[in-house]
Amino acid sequence: MNIAILSVTNQGKEISDKLYDNLIQNPLFLNVKQYHKNIINTVNEIFDKYDCIIGIMASGIMIRSIAPHVNSKLSDPAVLLIDDNANFTISLLSGHFGGANDLTLKIAEILGSTPVITTSTDVNNKVGIDSIAKRFYCTLENPKNIKFINKALVNNTQVELCLHPKYSYILTDEVKKSYNTKISEEYQNITATVDNHKVILKPKQLVMGIGARKDISYDKVKNAIISACNILEFSPLRIDFFATADVKANEKGILENIKELNKELKIIPMDEIKAYQNEECSESDFVMKQFGVKGVCEPSALIANGTGSHLIFKKTAYNGVTIAVSLSD
Structure with a gap:
């Protein structure tokens, strides 16, 4: 998920900084960018480029800024509003399909603010x-x-x-x-x-890419899969299939977990990973030194999921195992 944080006052900027420092640590948020002042022009430029826009300002400023761009609950980004004292975090737009309601609860917990959700289903x-x-x-x-x-x-x-x-x-x-x-x-x-x-x-199709150190244990792989799925807030059964590089094709710890979940493991050739270019993929010095590629789990997840897929869970390390998850277009 890509998030833009907008602020107007110095006090709002401090809240923005706190949010930024927290959100960039979360594997669900691939890109977090801060904007300060010039709200109307900023919203004009970014409204369709982010999955979520968080405004730290008076409601009137935010509502007037987004009003010309609002189109459909199925396509509008999630929009959250936070006051300058971080007393309240409000789900303002696209509460359900845009995910604003769930994000409101997460952001409110970070800031210690009161979440405000007004959609009828949720309040009932x-x-x-x-x-x-x-x-x-x-x-x-x-x-x-x-x-x-x-x-x-x-x-x-x-x-x-x-x-x-x-x-x-x-x-x-x-x-x-x-x-x-x-x-x-x-x-x-x-x-x-x-x-x-x-x-x-x-x-949609979800693919979990797995990278691991040599001779990784079954328990460590299982813990990594479960830990990632807990953050994603769904069961490992939601994953359609798994993917890894051919150099990891015989890792028993990986194979035993995939078998237990009754899922398919797609093997991606290292040559294909070396040739793969995608700005979403991060780079690991260790993997580059060992195998001559930037990484394993992210490109494996994306290649296996096909053209147009994108990451919803960036590379995260769990005691010798790396996990990434991609979503089909």
């Missing part, structure tokens, strides 16, 4: 169908029907959520409390239905 302890789509990286079909599904949830009208067993990873306690769930192999996707209004969710 329901999980909107577009929130499920965002949290589990799904596309949405029939988005015009989202309002019927979410309105029914708020009104405590039964909404059926039908899914194939392979998608059972979406059934968190929150989701099971919100929907009447049905699991069967006859269902191909994830479908929410109420009064003939239907929304279909199709999970």
Whole structure:
């Protein structure tokens, strides 16, 4: 996720600095950039270039700045608003599919502020169908029907959520409390239905790239996979398949974990990794010295996921194991 932090006052800049220092340490945030003053011009330039815009300023300034650019809940970035004392962190735009509500909770925790979320499903302890789509990286079909599904949830009208067993990873306690769930192999996707209004969710492809030191243990690889998935807030079963370089193709610690998860491991030739160019990939001096490539887990995840894929979890080291996760276009 790419995040822009905007501030106006010196006090706001201090909050911006604190956020920046924290967010750049989080593997979910690939690019974090700060902007100070010139808010209207800045928003004009960046609105469509970031996944989230955090404004530290008065609400009037932020609302007037983003107003000309607001288009659709399915395409607008998440927009958060924070006051100059960091008393409140407010989800202002794209709470569900843009992820602003979930981000509001994370940012509020960092700053010790009060999160403010106003979407009806959330304040009524329901999980909107577009929130499920965002949290589990799904596309949405029939988005015009989202309002019927979410309105029914708020009104405590039964909404059926039908899914194939392979998608059972979406059934968190929150989701099971919100929907009447049905699991069967006859269902191909994830479908929410109420009064003939239907929304279909199709999970995008997620690939976890793995790099590891020689003779890495099963336990260390397992811990790395689980730790990364905990940050991503989903089960390892959400990963469609795994990838690594051919020099790691026979690492028992990796192979045993993939077998246990009943997933496929794609092997990427080192020559292909050497030739691969992508500005999202970071560089490791150790890997360059050992194998003559910048890294293993990030390029493996991206190459295996195909053209147009991008990282949603940058390279993170866990006791001899490196993990990165890519998402299909």
